[in-house]
Structures are given as C-alpha cells and as structure tokens.
Amino acid sequence: MQEKILVLDFGGQYNLLIARRIRQQHVYAEVKSYSGITLEQIRGEGYKGIVFTGGPNSVYDPAAPHFDPEILRLGIPILGICYGHQLLAWMAGGGIEAAENGSEYGRVTLRSSGGVLFDAVPAESVCWMSHTDFVKSVPDGFIVTASTKNCPCAAMADDERNLYGVQFHPEVTHTACGSQILHNFLFKVCACRGDWTMEDFVSKSIESLRLELSGKNALCALSGGVDSAVAAVLLHRAVGERLTCVFVDHGLLRKGEREQVEQVFRRRFQMNLIVVDARERFFTRLRGVTEPERKRKIIGEEFIRVFEEEAKKLGKQDVLVQGTIYPDVVESGAGNASVIKSHHNVGGLPDRIGFERIVEPLRELFKDEVRAVGLKLGIPEELVMRQPFPGPGLAIRVMGEITEEKLTVLREADAIFREEIVSAGLADAPSQYFAVLTDNRSVGVMGDARTYGWVIALRAVSTDDFMTADWTRLPWELLARASSRITNEVRSVSRVVYDITSKPPATVEWE
Ligand code: XMP
Numbered sequence: 476m477q478e479k480i481l482v483l484d485f486g487g488q489y490n491l492l493i494a495r496r497i498r499q500q501h502v503y504a505e506v507k508s509y510s511g512i513t514l515e516q517i518r519g520e521g522y523k524g525i526v527f528t529g530g531p532n533s534v535y536d537p538a539a540p541h542f543d544p545e546i547l548r549l550g551i552p553i554l555g556i557c558y559g560h561q562l563l564a565w566m567a568g569g570g571i572e573a574a575e576n577g578s579e580y581g582r583v584t585l586r587s588s589g590g591v592l593f594d595a596v597p598a599e600s601v602c603w604m605s606h607t608d609f610v611k612s613v614p615d616g617f618i619v620t621a622s623t624k625n626c627p628c629a630a631m632a633d634d635e636r637n638l639y640g641v642q643f644h645p646e647v648t649h650t651a652c653g654s655q656i657l658h659n660f661l662f663k664v665c666a667c668r669g670d671w672t673m674e675d676f677v678s679k680s681i682e683s684l685r686l687e688l689s690g691k692n693a694l695c696a697l698s699g700g701v702d703s704a705v706a707a708v709l710l711h712r713a714v715g716e717r718l719t720c721v722f723v724d725h726g727l728l729r730k731g732e733r734e735q736v737e738q739v740f741r742r743r744f745q746m747n748l749i750v751v752d753a754r755e756r757f758f759t760r761l762r763g764v765t766e767p768e769r770k771r772k773i774i775g776e777e778f779i780r781v782f783e784e785e786a787k788k789l790g791k792q793d794v795l796v797q798g799t800i801y802p803d804v805v806e807s808g809a810g811n812a813s814v815i816k817s818h819h820n821v822g823g824l825p826d827r828i829g830f831e832r833i834v835e836p837l838r839e840l841f842k843d844e845v846r847a848v849g850l851k852l853g854i855p856e857e858l859v860m861r862q863p864f865p866g867p868g869l870a871i872r873v874m875g876e877i878t879e880e881k882l883t884v885l886r887e888a889d890a891i892f893r894e895e896i897v898s899a900g901l902a903d904a905p906s907q908y909f910a911v912l913t914d915n916r917s918v919g920v921m922g923d924a925r926t927y928g929w930v931i932a933l934r935a936v937s938t939d940d941f942m943t944a945d946w947t948r949l950p951w952e953l954l955a956r957a958s959s960r961i962t963n964e965v966r967s968v969s970r971v972v973y974d975i976t977s978k979p980p981a982t983v984e985w986e
Contacts, residue, residue: 478667480504481522483512485540485558487529491802493556493646495841496654497526501669502661505839514543517551524552524665527559529644533573533608534558534565542566552637552664557606560640564631567614567638578607579625582649587621590632592639594659596652602629602643603650609642637664673847677709680836684713688794693834695796696782697722697740697748698866699732702798702837704739704858705849709836710796711746712852718796719747721785723778726754726882727868730890739858753781758877765875767986774867792830799835800845862907863941871986875914881929885912887965888931895957896935896949905947908935910961911974911985919962919969928969931961936983944978
C-alpha cells in the first residue's frame with residue numbers, strides 16, 4: 476500500500492510547502508483542511524503520520540480552528556508546526572500564552588538538547604520563526620527538546636505517544652536543518668520507507684486510468700502549456716486512439732507555437748490532434764476592443780464556443796481530461812471536489828457538453844513533479860520546461876487594440892528576445908520573460924532618415940509563486956544584443972526599453 480502522510484491544514488501559508496518538502500523525501504503527502512476530514516476518515520486512510528500546519532489564529536480563541544482531541548489517541552505519530560505545535564500542546568493539556576516581549580519573527584538561533592527529531596542536527600542552529608503566542612507549560616508526558624532566547628519551548632517531544640511539536644518552520648529553507656528534522660520525523664518516528672517515485676506514479680497512473688476508462692472516449696483541450704500537455708500524453712498512454720486532443724489556434728500564440736504542438740503531439744506521439752484555425756473568429760470579436768478585462772472575457776467565451784463546436788462534431792465523448800494540478804485544487808479550497816480551471820480556457824464546459832465526468836490525472840502533483848512526469852513520458856524538454864504563458868496569449872501583451880500588424884511585430888520581437896536569452900544560457904534564470912508591444916510610437920533615425928516606429932518593452936521577472944516578483948537583472952550585453960537585433964530585424968520598431976518594475980506595484984503582464 477502507498478504510504479502517505481496527512482498534512483492537516485489549519486490555515487497556514489506554508490501548507491503546500493510542507494507537503495512538497497515531504498514528497499521531496501519520497502514520501503507521498505496530501506494536504507486536507509481540518510474542516511474537510513473527519514477522525515473516522517483519518518483512521519480509515521492508513522496514514523503513517525500527521526503534520527498539523529501553522530495558522531494565523533490563537534488556540535484559545537474559540538473561533539480558532541480546532542480538531543477532535545481523539546486524534547492524539549489514534550496511535551498515528553503527529554508533528555505540530557507553529558500554530559500546530561501550540562494546538563498540539565493545548566489539546567494535550569499544556570498552557571499557551573502571548574509572548575510578553577512581542578513576537579519572534581525571522582532567523583533565530585535554536586538550541587536543542589537532543590531527541591529523535593534533532594538526530595544529526597547540531598546543538599545550535601538557525602531556524603525561522605513567525606509567532607506571537609508560545610507554549611508556556613508543556614503538557615504531561617512531554618519534554619522540551621529545544622529553545623530560543625525568547626521561546627522557552629521551541630520544540631517538545633512525547634516519545635511514548637510519538638507526539639512532537641516545533642514552534643519554528645522546518646519547511647522553509649531558512650531553517651538550516653529543517654529537512655533533517657522532517658527526515659527524522661518521517662523515517663525515525665513514522666518509519667516510512669520513502670519509496671514514492673515518479674516512475675511509480677507514471678506506471679500506476681497509466682494502469683489505473685486504463686482500467687477506469689476501459690472502452691471510454693476522452694477529449695482533452697491542449698493549451699500549449701505544460702500541464703495539459705503532460706495530462707494528454709499520460710492519457711494517451713492509457714487509452715491510445717480513444718483520446719482526442721483539440722488545440723485552438725486563436726491567433727494570439729507566440730511564433731512557432733502551433734507548429735511545435737503539431738510536431739510533438741501529431742508526429743512524435745501520433746495522437747489524434749485536431750488543430751482548429753479560429754484566428755479569424757477571435758480577431759473579428761476583438762476588433763476595436765482596447766480594455767484588458769474585456770479582451771480576456773471575449774477570449775475565454777470564444778474559446779469555450781470553439782471547443783464546444785469541435786466536441787459536438789466528434790460525437791459522444793465520455794470524459795473530459797484536464798491538466799489541473801495540486802496547487803489549483805488546494806488553493807481553490809475545494810478539498811475533494813473536482814475543480815475546473817475557470818481561469819484557463821475550459822471553465823463551464825462539462826455541463827454544457829454532457830461529459831460523464833472530468834479526469835484530472837495530475838491533481839496530486841506539484842508543478843516540478845508535473846515536469847518530471849513530462850520528461851519521463853518523453854515530452855521534449857523545451858515544452859516541459861517552458862515558462863508560463865497566459866491563456867489570453869499575446870492579446871494582453873499588445874497594448875490597446877489588437878491588429879495583425881501589431882501581432883506580427885510583437886511575435887518577431889518576442890522570438891528574438893527569447894532566442895537571445897536561450898543562447899546566453901540563461902533560459903532558466905528568469906521565471907518568465909517576454910516582449911510587450913506598447914501602444915506608443917516614437918521618433919528614431921535610420922540611415923539619415925527619420926523613423927516613427929513602435930516602442931517594444933522587454934520584461935523578465937524572477938519569482939517563486941508569481942504572487943510577487945522582482946525584475947530580473949539580465950546582463951547588459953544580453954539586453955544590448957536583443958535591442959540591436961530587434962530594431963534591425965523587425966520592421967517598424969524604433970525603440971526598445973527594459974521594464975524595471977517589480978510586482979507589486981506592477982503585475983507581471985502589462986495588461
Ligand atoms: P500577473 O500579470 O497577474 O501574472 O502578475 C501572474 C502570472 O499569471 C499569468 N497570467 C495569466 N494566465 N490567464 C492565464 O492563464 C490570464 O488571464 C493571465 N493573466 C496573467 C502571467 O503570465 C504570470 O505568469
């Protein structure tokens with residue numbers, strides 16, 4: 476049986492990170508909200524261990540998230556982190572208080588006195604704290620195993636019952652020995668084997684999809700992005716000919732994108748691929764539209780319409796395949812329910828076309844895991860490692876009204892910028908990089924003559940989560956080469972600028 480750890484979520488901002496750190500140690504972990512799972516379900520799932528996450532509340536606040544204290548008597552090892560540490564202490568009869576000297580926040584020196592969680596951890600190390608409340612008195616049966624200057628109980632242990640708590644965050648990289656501490660919990664306390672691998676995931680998924688979808692027809696909308704590509708290839712390995720993929724060319728793709736999709740899916744994997752040339756339709760609907768949100772809405776609606784028409788032409792399709800990944804599922808707070816990416820192109824479809832159901836083969840995986848699966852399936856690296864590209868495509872990178880001319884100029888400039896970054900060996904340095912066609916023209920001079928051409932902006936950002944981002948400090952020489960090539964090779968561009976705004980206050984995309 477697949478061994479797994481439950482990350483019981485009490486509202487902490489690092490809940491996903493905890494699951495990811497555990498998986499990096501080859502133990503499968505899943506996040507469930509404290510309100511989305513019962514004691515009975517936990518008992519029935521056969522978890523090897525449970526982690527209580529952090530959270531923004533104070534345990535003594537009656538409105539704070541709590542859990543049935545019987546969980547401590549299930550015999551399953553528990554590790555409480557931050558709020559989870561306080562909650563564990565509180566449930567077991569300990570005392571929690573607000574710190575007199577205010578909160579501890581950031582890097583703090585941790586002194587440990589040993590114990591199984593601190594095996595192979597130096598007596599003094601740096602940990603990362605973020606709390607106001609602290610455990611004042613440890614519950615019966617527990618001993619303090621670490622402290623900091625302001626936190627007398629930075630870690631506690633009850634080896635008898637396999638209950639452990641840490642006030643700091645072992646999942647963040649600032650905690651020097653965080654992964655060793657998690658390792659100790661997983662392998663020394665929970666006795667995990669650590670045999671969860673991507674190969675296993677791939678072969679088990681194919682096998683179970685094969686059984687589950689026996690005799691059924693499946694339809695998948697390819698967006699050109701990583702998630703739908705990996706989901707489609709996985710499905711193809713399970714049901715072969717019975718999968719049809721639809722790729723809508725809305726005319727807002729980057730240079731060479733449609734050809735790449737055809738090359739990979741039709742020629743390399745020999746999949747049933749329908750490429751719909753809907754450029755004219757989208758273009759007509761977008762004519763005269765300048766407002767960014769309006770552009771997004773039109774594109775979303777039109778996409779659904781095109782996809783729906785194609786699906787109807789194909790006759791009965793039993794299931795719709797979607798590339799939903801784990802952060803989409805958890806962030807939407809949907810727990811066990813099926814989630815459809817509304818943001819991406821196919822929201823609202825299933826009801827209208829009458830699929831039996833949706834299949835989401837990647838809903839347990841993080842982005843880096845999806846990429847690993849993609850590589851294992853033989854999808855070319857340039858597609859698997861590709862930077863994110865927004866559903867509305869170049870429409871939100873052409874400021875103002877979208878015209879064929881503006882799109883052509885942007886496509887060429889963007890291709891040059893991408894080429895230069897790749898040939899400088901920096902393709903992995905920024906998280907996302909692209910060109911934008913501003914709605915401005917500026918005066919220039921070329922061969923003694925006055926020009927009046929477009930202003931192209933280049934954007935490259937570095938970020939972990941795209942919620943905040945900094946502009947990437949690309950080498951000047953690289954920017955110089957890109958600028959010179961764009962102004963020389965792309966007709967009607969007179970000026971190139973580099974965007975040096977972080978997010979916030981700006982966003983990654985210009986519209
Ligand atoms: P912003 O501009 O919001 O971008 O800072 C953050 C990330 O989201 C992508 N993005 C979108 N993706 N549909 C999408 O599928 C959209 O409407 C959309 N808007 C922004 C953007 O490319 C970046 O990766």
